Amino acid sequence: MTANTNGTDGAASTPRQRILEAAVDLFHREGYYATSLRQLADAVGLQVGSLYNHIDSKEALLGDIMRTVLVELIEETEREMAAAGERPVARVRAFLRTSIRFHAERRKETFIGNTELRGLDDANRREIVALRDRYELMLREALEAGVTAGELEIPDVQLATLAALAICTNVAVWYRPDGRLSLEEVQELLPRTFGPLCPVLPPLTATNER
Amino acid sequence: MTANTNGTDGAASTPRQRILEAAVDLFHREGYYATSLRQLADAVGLQVGSLYNHIDSKEALLGDIMRTVLVELIEETEREMAAAGERPVARVRAFLRTSIRFHAERRKETFIGNTELRGLDDANRREIVALRDRYELMLREALEAGVTAGELEIPDVQLATLAALAICTNVAVWYRPDGRLSLEEVQELLPRTFGPLCPVLPPLTATNER
DNA sequence: ATCCTAGGCGAACGCCCGTTCACGGACGTG
DNA sequence: CACGTCCGTGAACGGGCGTTCGCCTAGGAT
Numbered sequence: 001m002t003a004n005t006n007g008t009d010g011a012a013s014t015p016r017q018r019i020l021e022a023a024v025d026l027f028h029r030e031g032y033y034a035t036s037l038r039q040l041a042d043a044v045g046l047q048v049g050s051l052y053n054h055i056d057s058k059e060a061l062l063g064d065i066m067r068t069v070l071v072e073l074i075e076e077t078e079r080e081m082a083a084a085g086e087r088p089v090a091r092v093r094a095f096l097r098t099s100i101r102f103h104a105e106r107r108k109e110t111f112i113g114n115t116e117l118r119g120l121d122d123a124n125r126r127e128i129v130a131l132r133d134r135y136e137l138m139l140r141e142a143l144e145a146g147v148t149a150g151e152l153e154i155p156d157v158q159l160a161t162l163a164a165l166a167i168c169t170n171v172a173v174w175y176r177p178d179g180r181l182s183l184e185e186v187q188e189l190l191p192r193t194f195g196p197l198c199p200v201l202p203p204l205t206a207t208n209e210r
Numbered sequence: 211m212t213a214n215t216n217g218t219d220g221a222a223s224t225p226r227q228r229i230l231e232a233a234v235d236l237f238h239r240e241g242y243y244a245t246s247l248r249q250l251a252d253a254v255g256l257q258v259g260s261l262y263n264h265i266d267s268k269e270a271l272l273g274d275i276m277r278t279v280l281v282e283l284i285e286e287t288e289r290e291m292a293a294a295g296e297r298p299v300a301r302v303r304a305f306l307r308t309s310i311r312f313h314a315e316r317r318k319e320t321f322i323g324n325t326e327l328r329g330l331d332d333a334n335r336r337e338i339v340a341l342r343d344r345y346e347l348m349l350r351e352a353l354e355a356g357v358t359a360g361e362l363e364i365p366d367v368q369l370a371t372l373a374a375l376a377i378c379t380n381v382a383v384w385y386r387p388d389g390r391l392s393l394e395e396v397q398e399l400l401p402r403t404f405g406p407l408c409p410v411l412p413p414l415t416a417t418n419e420r
Numbered sequence: 421a422t423c424c425t426a427g428g429c430g431a432a433c434g435c436c437c438g439t440t441c442a443c444g445g446a447c448g449t450g
Numbered sequence: 451c452a453c454g455t456c457c458g459t460g461a462a463c464g465g466g467c468g469t470t471c472g473c474c475t476a477g478g479a480t
Contacts (some may be wrong), residue, residue, distance in 0.1 A: 015427085030328065031243065031328045031329075033241065033244055034243055034328065034469065036468085037465075037468065037469085038466085038467085040467095044426070046429095047428065047429055047430065048430095048468085048469090049428080049429070049430070049431090049469080049471080050427070050428050050429070051472080052468095052469070053426075053427050053428075057468080057469080058468065058469090076418045077478080092380075098361070110309055115325060118239075118240060118241045118244065119244075120243075122250045127325075134235065136213065148298035150275075154403075155402055156391070156399045158390070159396070159399050159400055159403060159456075160403045162380065162384055163377045163403035163404070164403070165380075166376045166377050166379070166380035167373045167376050167377065169376070169380075170373075170375075170376035170379075170380075179311040180368075181366070181369070186369070189365045189369050189372065190369055192365055192405055192441090193369060193370045193374070193406065194373070194403065194404055194405055195403040195404055195405045195407070196403065197405070198405045198408045201362065204223045205326030214427075218428080225457090246436075246437065246438085247436095247438065247439085248436085248437085255462065256459095257458065257459055258438085258460095259439080259441080259458080259459070259460075259461090260457070261436095262439070262440080262462050263456080263458075264457090267438080267439080268438065268439095268474070278463050309432090367470070
């Protein structure tokens with residue numbers, strides 16, 4: 001156990017944080033396997049051996065990045081869905097809005113999280129997959145509740161879950177902060193391409209939608 | 211120029227075909243960078259040096275795989291859209307059905323095509339990106355035609371294009387031949403999660419839909 | 421003033437990588 | 451039977467990889 005317990009961000013930039021940031025950048029641009037620890041060391045201005053004062057291994061570094069971003073995604077989504085109230089449609093929309101924003105704002109980390117699963121060993125992979133399943137479940141349950149409440153009409157809830165997640169996840173691939181559409185516009189327009197939401201869009205009263 | 215010109219499949223299994231098939235398998239399961247030519251040689255029962263009687267380089271092998279699958283995807287889609295007739299909605303649905311089927315049946319190759327772009331050098335990458343842009347354009351033009359014809363109501367055509375492609379591309383990630391739903395069911399149900407198609411589903415007359 | 425420790429340095433380790441090449445056998449063609 | 455071509459063999463190449471380690475110094479605690 002070398003690496004210290006420095007989690008995300010405290011106050012300034014600890015060496016560990018600078019390493020994590022540079023790793024996110026490199027893993028996103030070049031890919032995990034194509035990135036060497038020597039490149040990473042260069043990027044933070046260290047010798048390659050010194051990295052090991054802050055990380056346990058290259059693979060643990062990838063695991064930490066993926067775990068952190070997934071945990072934060074889940075936490076933010078739980079918060080937003082809770083704030084959206086009880087109505088399933090409002091909860092689904094909160095999920096989608098949060099997902100779109102998160103995948104846009106944290107596109108490097110989320111992209112890594114969706115691409116580099118194969119770089120993890122069994123223990124890490126199982127953990128990440130479990131987190132991802134939990135995230136997927138949050139949407140599926142909201143959709144199911146919508147069907148049960150008669151607010152949504154969905155031929156197959158599992159398929160709808162996969163479709164919605166694909167749309168949101170893909171934001172990390174194409175979104176650019178200086179792109180044609182602002183983040184607010186994307187958050188407003190993109191969910192309209194999700195079928196189950198379309199026919200139900202009008203009946204949602206303004207009081208339940210924040 | 212070593213490698214012979216053997217394209218896809220002639221009659222039986224030439225060494226080159228066996229190499230391509232094994233490479234698809236390994237690149238899909240382990241990733242391009244994580245796959246070594248020694249693994250590949252083992253998989254086809256050759257020594258590593260012998261591979262070079264059939265390929266130019268590891269990277270050219272990846273490029274060939276990606277190019278082939280994209281070209282076939284475009285050709286099949288063009289054929290199906292042409293067979294669907296002139297009405298934009300029918301053409302959009304043909305695109306989606308073909309895309310879903312192709313990404314299900316060729317999920318290994320298409321997965322590689324969507325994940326390993328970074329493994330290509332500039333020349334190969336430009337070519338692949340150009341093919342992908344062409345594919346995307348086929349859908350966008352059909353959607354635009356639908357809007358112009360008043361058959362589709364789409365707030366932002368580019369966003370809708372990205373969303374639809376994300377849904378279809380993602381099929382390669384989760385589809386299993388022995389899964390809960392048959393390919394026919396997925397082809398029928400998944401497009402219904404694509405918003406713009408929903409309200410317009412009934413008015414399509416039976417004569418124009420094959 | 422002394423000690424302790426965190427952490428950077430830089431060399432080294434063993435390993436595996438993609439690629440090359442001289443060699444030799446198999447085999448269809450004249 | 452001789453010849454040329456195809457192609458598999460197996461060793462070798464240089465280089466980059468992740469990781470380890472002994473050394474040294476700076477700075478806070480006592």
